[in-house]
Amino acid sequence: MMKIALIAHDKKKPEMISFVKEHLNIFKTHELYATGTTGALLVEHTGLNIHLKKSGPLGGDQEIGSMVANQLIDMIIFFRDPLTAQPHEPDVSALLRLSDHYEIPLATNISTAKLFIAALEI
Numbered sequence: 352m353m354k355i356a357l358i359a360h361d362k363k364k365p366e367m368i369s370f371v372k373e374h375l376n377i378f379k380t381h382e383l384y385a386t387g388t389t390g391a392l393l394v395e396h397t398g399l400n401i402h403l404k405k406s407g408p409l410g411g412d413q414e415i416g417s418m419v420a421n422q423l424i425d426m427i428i429f430f431r432d433p434l435t436a437q438p439h440e441p442d443v444s445a446l447l448r449l450s451d452h453y454e455i456p457l458a459t460n461i462s463t464a465k466l467f468i469a470a471l472e473i
């Protein structure tokens with residue numbers, strides 16, 4: 352069982368919901384964490400049990416980053432919006448930086464996330 356963090360910027364939330372729904376059988380066998388709004392939507396639409404952190408702009412990305420630093424996260428699926436400026440861009444960068452330092456697999460788009468799912472299915 353892996354500890355997986357799920358995060359999506361606002362314009363990518365519908366994509367995250369349909370992605371998780373599509374792979375529900377996989378996700379329900381893992382321990383899930385999410386930033387606040389993404390997580391609440393996923394709980395509502397999938398019924399999955401998800402540990403909710405603060406909303407991203409209010410510290411949620413930093414909370415996930417803290418888990419990465421403490422080696423409490425094994426994989427991150429983070430659907431970023433590359434076309435919209437985020438007020439908490441430094442927090443987003445910090446999460447990516449820590450994930451690289453700790454060598455945590457991190458998918459920032461659906462194509463990469465599909466490859467992760469294929470790996471989890473093995």
Ligand SMILES: O=C(CO)COP(=O)(O)O
Pocket residue numbers: 358359360361385386387388389390405406407408411412443
């Ligand atoms: O902003 C986010 C990631 O940077 C996501 O936060 P929410 O899931 O609370 O919208």
